[in-house]
């Protein structure tokens with residue numbers, strides 16, 4: 300079984316929950332990308348919009364100014380670059396700057412023109428399960444799953460696959476992502492992971508899978524202290540590595556991670572134990 304590709308996260312944002320503000324300057328973001336590559340990243344995912352619950356969106360010119368110079372520099376050096384954007388205009392500029400993958404957390408819902416841009420370019424398209432922008436996504440209306448979270452997420456992903464194919468994408472371009480933390484409660488994230496590890500429903504879609512669990516709130520809550528305070532964002536890696544290990548053993552196309560070195564180590568150890 301092929302080891303999962305590791306997608307290292309470069310958030311060029313002032314407000315991401317995991318690393319907001321650390322890599323907002325172009326030079327710091329580029330240096331971080333090179334660091335992640337040295338740590339063993341296969342893909343560098345460059346994002347200019349924070350999707351943390353409650354975050355407000357940057358205007359498109361701001362998003363472009365954040366990500367394009369970083370993508371240009373990393374792609375020019377030979378890195379496989381992905382752009383984390385929901386906007387067609389940003390996707391087009393990123394592909395022009397050398398991005399090979401468009402990681403759209405809205406699966407084409409936020410800006411449907413993004414599907415045509417990707418179809419025409421031939422780039423890979425990560426189609427994530429999503430229901431609403433950050434300001435609204437954790438409202439109860441968006442975290443209700445009538446048929447259970449696994450069945451409903453899969454049904455909604457099927458709709459997005461149909462939309463992508465109708466816009467001209469080929470199945471070879473598609474990668475699916477259940478969107479952990481996006482319009483999901485902690486319990487629903489665990490249920491999705493349980494479904495991925497112990498069910499066949501996701502495999503029935505017949506498409507590669509990308510999973511992003513790194514540093515997310517459901518890990519913080521799992522590892523909360525006795526008073527109930529969530530484990531801080533930068534101290535959740537031990538729990539995350541259990542997920543990395545089991546998903547690597549299960550077989551997935553990719554894992555979106557912040558600590559590439561730790562994930563690479565876990566994947567190597569997992570591979571070593573394969574029969």
Ligand code: PMM
Pocket residue numbers: 308310315316317318346349350351383402403404425427476478479509510511512514555
């Ligand atoms: N999570 C975040 C951002 N982008 N993209 C994909 N495909 N899957 C994810 O789970 C995902 C994503 C939020 O995490 P961050 O703020 O640390 O980038």
